[in-house]
Amino acid sequence: MTTFLRLLAENDKREGLATACTCLRAGQPDPRAFEVEPEAFDAVPGKPFAYWVSEAVRQTFRRLPPFESEGRTVKQGLATADDFRFVRAWWEVQPGGTAGKWFPFAKGGAYSPFYGDIHLVANWKHDGAEIKNFFDPKTGKLNSRPQNLDYYFRPGFTWSYRPSSTGSFRFLPRGVVFSVNGSSGFVEGDEASQIAASVALANSSTFNFLIRLLFSRGGAGGGQTLTYEVGYVAMTPAPALSDYMCSRLNALVRSAWSLKRTTDTIEETSHAYLLPAALRARLADYDPVAIEAELSRIQIEIDSIAFDLYGFNEADRAAVQVTQGVANEGDAEDGADDEGDDEDSASPIDHTAGLLSWAVGVAFGRFDWRLATGERAAPPEPDPFDPLPAKSPGMLPDGAAPFHAHEGILVDDPGHPHDLARLIEEVLVRVEVPIPEDVRRWLQRDFFPFHLQRYSKSRRKAPIYWPLSTTSGSYTLWVYYPSLTSQTLYTAINDFVEPKLKQVGADVTALRNKGSARTRDDERQFEALQAFELELIELRDTLLKLAPTYKPNHDDGVQISAAPLWQLFRHKPWQKVLKDTWEKLKKGDYDWAHLAMNDWPERVREKCKTDKSLAIAHGLEDLYIEPEAKPKKARGKKKTGGDE
Structure with a gap:
């Protein structure tokens, strides 16, 4: 018999160890001490040294078959x-583009049981x-690892590789x-009810208690980073399910999925998005507190069923619940895996910012205001296994008239017919919402940082509303990335900057002609307009320099497409990202991009001769030259004596 001491919960471990040892020497019981035969x-x-659980719990691994059975x-x-x-964020590619090239890509992500949107393609x-031909041209070694291809596109369940202290x-x-990192599970015959029951069982406290016993450093409340590798999931015991129990779990987990998805209907970047939080109740009752309460009730019922299925007695159930409580304390802090969102925040969105951001989307033709007015009904909820839609239900359907017709550019310019601040206010009036104070100030100072944060997922920064500004930010063109073409910069020059220059030039001339009759206010205005005119000229000249060679391609993604325009963005962190990207493009680090082929075709074509993946990317497989196979060295007989 070996004695183990468990001091994980002790703040002062030295003192805890001394106290436990004193109790043991005196023959007194101590809840921190466990006596276990090593063979157990x-x-x-x-x-693993799972000494803190009962023998009955350890025997569960022998009594029940593994999950992978x-x-x-x-x-x-x-x-x-x-x-x-x-990989791209799903909003970076053209809607419907997933049909031929870009497919939803499950990649783990933050803690989110039952339901989680898939943000990547x-x-x-x-x-x-x-990807299959992504070899290192120097070594000939395959860089990528495509595996288990027969399971792609099948319905199943997935989980976070490093979600938190709980699966x-x-x-x-x-x-x-x-x-x-988005490892997945499947059921023979793709039986929906069996998959759903598996999701319920795997989210039970009992299953997570047992899987943590398998971790190399022990699981419950150890404070270490946990990784839910496929081997651990496969080995965790799972009871057989009767048809009745399968049906019962299926009903519970589908209800939990629906509730979790409902909380996602206020997230702009979600496939489930309908309306911002400030307007969401117009479609149906939306009470996040009540939703969380119902999710907790469902979790308790699933846990109760799992306890019965696993045959845990009252003492073991209590141990699971204590462990679960310790684990849940770490969920908020450890809620994302190592592929987590560096810019994305799980904190609640400010209702006003979310509302104004939605209004920006309506002005650009992205979102449908009619959901807020009752002119259009929300579509029915999909099935959990339905393919993800090309557009969220809150987006403007194909063929529907937009709130405001435009060519992919709006502007921060009072009095202009495409003035974005005015359009935001018009949207709010249309849906009968009070207009917040100083919408223009919010647009100029707060919107882009907020937008960049919300549209950054899984280490991809992919803002779709681009503020291209003069040096001081006194004049800003808002470019809509989904409408971006090789003509966009010309449109910016011809329809916006040149007319503005003409207007400002006329005002400057009028004040200049006043001569000595200019008042002090006239003089200040004269100086400001002259400076503004110079900034507009600089903006025009920069756009004229970029326009002839700027041929964006949405397959390159936001960051590559925006990189040539880096000097026109005034948000310093984003400008730095784009400048660094542009330097790497010039060096040849991203020669797979269409933009690289457009700007440096000779260099890219030369690389295609030795890089098959690159040749495929540009449709130039005919340039690729297969390397000659290296001759195998002949193996001679080993010499056994001194004579040859």
Whole structure:
């Protein structure tokens, strides 16, 4: 018999150790002390020192079959080896573009049981030809790791690789490619009810209690980073489910999925987005507090069912609940895996900022204001396994007239017919919402940082409203990325900057002609207008310099497409990102991009001769020259004596 002391909960471990040892010497019981035969650890795969649980819990691993059985299997997915090249945020590609090239890409993400939106898409054109041929030209070694391809696009369940102290299993819809960090599970025959029941079971406190026993450093409340690898999930015990129990779990988990998805209908970047929080109640009752309460009730019921299925007694149930409480304390801090969102914040969105951001989207033709006025009904909720839509239900449907017709550019310019601040106010009037104070000031100072934060997911920064400004920010053109073309900069010059220059020039001339009759106020205005005129000339000249060679392609993504324009962005952190990207483009780091082919075709074409993946990217496979196979060295017989 070996004695173990568990001091994880002790703030002063030195004092706790001394006290526990004193109790043991005196023959007194101590809740921190455990006596276990070393052979007892043999029951748990990997033989971790799971001394703090009962023998009955350890024997669960022998008594019940592993999770990867009974028709279930768990698999690792795709490792691209270059996510910046092969992965995009779903709003970066043209709606419907996923049909041929970009496919939803499950990649783990933050803690979100039952439901989690899939924000990314991966380039899997021609069954992943670019990724499958992503070799290192120097070594000939395959950089990427496409694996378990037969499971791509199947319905199943996925989970976060490093979600928090508690597992985070959720539905995986059809049509999705999954990654290494978005490992996924499947059921034989793609039986929907069996998948749903598996999601419920895997999210139970009992399942997560057992899986943590498998971790190399012990699981419950240890404070270490946990990784939900496929091997651990596969080995965790799982009871057989009767048809009745499967049906019961199925109903609970689908209800939880629906509730969690409802909370996502106020997130602009979600496939579920309908309206901002300030307007959401116009569609149906929307009470986040009540939703969370119902989710807690469902979780308690799932836990109760799981306790019965696993046959845990009252003492073991209490141990699970204590462990779960410790684990949940870390959820808020440890809620994202190592592929987490560096810019995205899980904090609640300010209602006013969310409302104004939605109004910007309406002005650009992205979102449909009619959902807020009752002129259009919300579409029915999809099934958890339905393929993700090309557009969220809150977006303007194809063919519908936009709130305001434009050519992909709006402007911060009072009195202009395309003035964005005025359009925001008109949207709010249309939906009968009070207009906040100083919308223009918010647009000039607060909107882009807010927008950049909300449209950054999984280390991709992908803002779609671009403020291109004069040096002082006195004049800003707002360019809508989804409408971006090779003519956009010419439109900016001809329809906005030149007419503004003409207007300002006329005002400058009028004041100049006043001569000595100018008042002190006239003099100040004269100086300000002259400075403004010079800034507009500089903006025009910069756009004229860029326009002839600027040929953006949405497949390159936001960051690459915006890089040539880096000097026109005034938000310093974003400007730095774009400037660094532009320097790397010039060096040849991103020669897979269409923009690189457009600006440096000779260099890119030369690389295509030795890089098949690059050649495929540019449709130039005919340039690729297959290297000659290296001759194998002949193996001679080993010499056994001194004579040859």
